[in-house]
Amino acid sequence: MKIEGSTFVVTGGTGGIGGATAKMLVGLGASVALFDVVPPETGDKFASEVEASGSGKAKALYHKVDITDSDAVRDAVARVVDTLGNLKGVVHCAGVAIKRPWTNDVAESIPNFKKMLDINVTGTFIVNAHIADAINKPLNHPDGTDKHGPFWTTDEERGVIVNFASAAANPYARVLSYGPGKTAVIGITKAMSDFLGPSGIRVCSISPSIVVSAMTANFSPYFSNDLKQHATFPRVPLTADQVTPTIKYIIENVALNGIDIPVDGGWRLVSAKPGNGGGADPRELAPGLE
Ligand SMILES: NC(=O)c1ccc[n+]([C@@H]2O[C@H](COP(=O)([O-])OP(=O)(O)OC[C@H]3O[C@@H](n4cnc5c(N)ncnc54)[C@H](O)[C@@H]3O)[C@@H](O)[C@H]2O)c1
Structure with a gap:
């Protein structure tokens, strides 16, 4: 997909990765609509x-939208089509990672599990669905009436969606709720890729x-210590600007579809205690990642 002249929604657009993505896209000549709360x-x-960080032609607009609110997302996407036009996709960065002191009581995690499923998983489905429907709208309903007409197919590239899963999508012991939710994000990515392929x-x-x-500001040191021990290279946390080139690569490379790309310095998550030979239980290093 050509970036220059296109419009992309960036959810979580005022956050770390979303903000860096928005600046990258505007710098490359795309207009962006930032969805955040x-x-x-x-x-x-x-x-x-x-x-202002762009060359002058590309626009950036903010929309206060909660991605768990399907109607609000649908209406905001419609406003983006009206105001900026040429919508070509979304970089979906909105998400949460809830932190709390650990206990042995797993049931205490249930409310956080539900909240993270709502935002990180259902929110991903909602965003993907409304972006795809907006891109498809002119072709699905040419006369405005045939809502359930035959599916159409195309060989034209018409849109691209980039979701954010996580290294924790391959769950290990210290990401009890966040990890399984991110596994679901990879599942949604593959299912949406299959369903939307015929629409280009x-x-x-x-x-x-x-x-x-x-x-990650208040993460337990457990995670950065684990990164030092079990990443291949680099063994330090990344900056958002080290992630955005992969977003550009996905948007521009028509052959990439239905895949998850690790950007993780070869970090292989394990559930061992620090040092592998004992030491503190990571759950003592509160606040942990729920
Ligand atoms: N930072 C990391 O280490 C890391 C690692 C792996 C994956 N990720 C994933 O990358 C994505 C971006 O993370 P980040 O580091 O930029 O986080 P961040 O906290 O800087 O940004 C997330 C943004 O999402 C917004 N948001 C939260 N709930 C929302 C909602 N209901 N509706 C709309 N917006 C909402 C927040 O306001 C925030 O601006 C997330 O999906 C995260 O899970 C982050």
Whole structure:
């Protein structure tokens, strides 16, 4: 997909990876619509910064949208089509990682599990669905009436969706709720890729290790220690700018579809105690990642 002149929605667009993505896309000549839940003043200010970082032609607009609210996402995507036009896809970065002190009581995790499923999993399905429907709309309903007409197929590339899973999608002991949710994101990516292929819309995901952002600011040192011990190279947390080239690669490479790309320095997550020879139980290093 050609980036210059296209429009992309960036969910979590004021966050660490989303913000860096928005700047990269505007720098390459695409307009962006940032979907996030921060107050409008904060989002509008950030969108102005993003727009100013480009060459002048590309626009950046903020929409306060909760991605778990299907109607709100549908309406916001429709506004993006009306105001910016030429919608070609989404880089879906909105997500949460809940932290709390560990206990031995697994049942205490149930509310957090439900919340993360809602935002990280159902939210991913909602965003993918409304972006795809908006891209397909002019072709699915040519006369505005034939809502359930025959499916159509095309060889034209018409859209691209980039989701965010995680190295934790291959769950290990210390990501009890977040990990399984990210496994589901990879499942949604593959299922959407299959379903949307005939419409010329590709769907891939990225699985980073630890990226420096608000999400990781209060992580237990367990994770960065594990990265030092079990990554191949580099053995340090990544910056968001080390993740965005893979987003560009997916958008521009028509042959990539239905895959998850690890961006993780070869981190192989294990559930061993630090040092493999004992030491503190990671759950003592609160706050942990739920
Ligand atoms: N940072 C990491 O180490 C890391 C590692 C692997 C995967 N990821 C994934 O990458 C993505 C981006 O993470 P990040 O590091 O930029 O995090 P971040 O916290 O900096 O940004 C996430 C953004 O999502 C927004 N958001 C949260 N709930 C929302 C909702 N219901 N509706 C709309 N927006 C919402 C937040 O306001 C925030 O701006 C997430 O899906 C995350 O799970 C991050």
